[in-house]
Amino acid sequence: MQSQVDRVIAYRIPAANLIIQPEREIGERPGLEKSPDLRPTVPRRESRIGEDGVIVEMKRANKRPTESRNGGSDQHELRTGDDATSVANTATPPKLIPKPKSAAERKARVMKILAILDKTYPAATCALHHRNAWELLVATILSAQCTDKRVNEVTPGLFKKYPSMEDFAHASQAEMAQDIRSTGFFNNKSKSVIGAAKKILSDYGGKVPRNIDDLLTVPGAARKTANVELGTAFGIAAGVVVDTHVTRVSRRLDLTRESEPGKIEKDLMKAIPENKWILFSHQIIHHGRALCVARKPLCAKCPLDKLCYAKDKTV
Numbered sequence: 151m152q153s154q155v156d157r158v159i160a161y162r163i164p165a166a167n168l169i170i171q172p173e174r175e176i177g178e179r180p181g182l183e184k185s186p187d188l189r190p191t192v193p194r195r196e197s198r199i200g201e202d203g204v205i206v207e208m209k210r211a212n213k214r215p216t217e218s219r220n221g222g223s224d225q226h227e228l229r230t231g232d233d234a235t236s237v238a239n240t241a242t243p244p245k246l247i248p249k250p251k252s253a254a255e256r257k258a259r260v261m262k263i264l265a266i267l268d269k270t271y272p273a274a275t276c277a278l279h280h281r282n283a284w285e286l287l288v289a290t291i292l293s294a295q296c297t298d299k300r301v302n303e304v305t306p307g308l309f310k311k312y313p314s315m316e317d318f319a320h321a322s323q324a325e326m327a328q329d330i331r332s333t334g335f336f337n338n339k340s341k342s343v344i345g346a347a348k349k350i351l352s353d354y355g356g357k358v359p360r361n362i363d364d365l366l367t368v369p370g371a372a373r374k375t376a377n378v379e380l381g382t383a384f385g386i387a388a389g390v391v392v393d394t395h396v397t398r399v400s401r402r403l404d405l406t407r408e409s410e411p412g413k414i415e416k417d418l419m420k421a422i423p424e425n426k427w428i429l430f431s432h433q434i435i436h437h438g439r440a441l442c443v444a445r446k447p448l449c450a451k452c453p454l455d456k457l458c459y460a461k462d463k464t465v
Contacts (some may be wrong), residue, residue, distance in 0.1 A: 241449035244459040249404075259457060260421055263403060266453050267433040274432035276382040279305060283358040283383035284315050284350075290378045291342050291370040296333040304330055315356055318347035342370025362388040373412065381428035390418040391431035395438030402442060402460035 250256040277298040280286035285305070292301045308329055312318045318326075327340040346368045350358060358379065359365045365376040374393060380386040390396070392411040396418075400406050406417035422430050441448045449455055449464045 239450045241452065241455050241463060241465045243465050244461065244463050247456065247459040249459060256421075260405070263405075263454060263457055264422070264426055264430065266457075267430070267437065270453050271433040271436050274429060274436045276378065276432060277435075278302065278378075280383075281309075283379065285309060286383050287346060287358055287368075287371065287375070287379050288318070288343055290375045291346065292330055292333045292339055294339070294375075295335060300333055304333055315347045315351060318343060319351055339370070345369030346371065358383065360384050360386060373415070377415075377431070381431065385428070387424055387427040390415050390422065390427050391435070392418070393435065395435045395442075396431060398444060399434045399438045399442045402447075402462070403454065403458060404460075 250259050276286070278286060278289040278293060279302045280289050288308070289301050289305050292304065311329065312321055312326075321344055323337075323340050323344055326344065327336040330336050330339055330343075333339060349368050350356060353367075354364065359368065360380065362376055362380060365371050365379060366373070371379065373389065374391055377389045377391045380388045381391065392415045397409070397411065397414055400414060400418060401409075405421050406414045408414045408417055418430075419427065437454075441452050446464055447462070449458070452458065
């Protein structure tokens with residue numbers, strides 16, 4: 151002890167600020183002047199000379215973050231298990247994802263996509279609120295160039311004011327246009343709805359047609375509207391619904407390279423099994439709204455990340 155005190159005096163260093171190793175460690179570390187190890191993972195015991203001249207043993211906390219074996223700070227070592235939170239959760243770069251090279255590989259990839267969609271959106275259905283086939287047809291006509299949310303805000307009052315198909319058929323076009331004004335293109339839509347009611351009453355006995363050819367003769371019922379109506383109201387898979395979400399997501403997933411809705415539908419009908427046409431459309435629409443959005447898709451959270459090599463993927 152006295153030799154250590156003499157060393158303090160010799161170097162003229164204030165004893166209260168000097169860290170001196172305990173005597174039991176001197177044999178292990180003969181060089182006291184050696185720089186201390188700055189990478190301990192646990193606090194270590196050290197000694198100093200107290201005010202009364204007695205060597206006091208104490209613990210000092212490690213102020214620097216510990217590092218992993220590969221040299222990284224422990225702040226980046228949070229991804230250690232399935233339940234751990236990752237600091238940087240990123241998507242797989244497109245160039246690291248293999249593209250299918252044969253028809254068999256393409257089919258296998260499609261089946262994997264469908265399995266993931268089934269797991270992620272098992273009960274996906276049409277987002278338009280309706281109580282019967284006629285109300286669904288009206289809501290679908292109104293949804294053109296309009297969000298389903300806005301349509302669902304308009305239709306309750308509309309169906310209360312016009313409770314039957316006959317009421318729609320005899321409605322004032324100008325008045326109805328104002329009733330649906332917030333959905334956009336209200337003049338054309340009001341004409342289509344009233345025309346649809348008259349057509350169905352006169353040609354189909356007041357019953358919405360259950361086949362694609364007849365339904366396409368109804369004012370306002372183009373291919374997309376007809377597929378929504380048949381698939382959702384009657385469970386009839388006449389085709390695949392192609393809206394803006396289906397167009398965007400199916401192109402990103404390389405299920406089609408077309409841009410025209412009719413051609414996109416043909417590609418999807420070839421790639422997707424017929425018994426999946428109805429559900430697939432709803433799942434892709436939900437996916438397009440939740441994750442695969444138009445701008446800055448949330449690829450890091452996407453369950454299809456490992457299968458997607460889209461050029462505009464965010465990583």
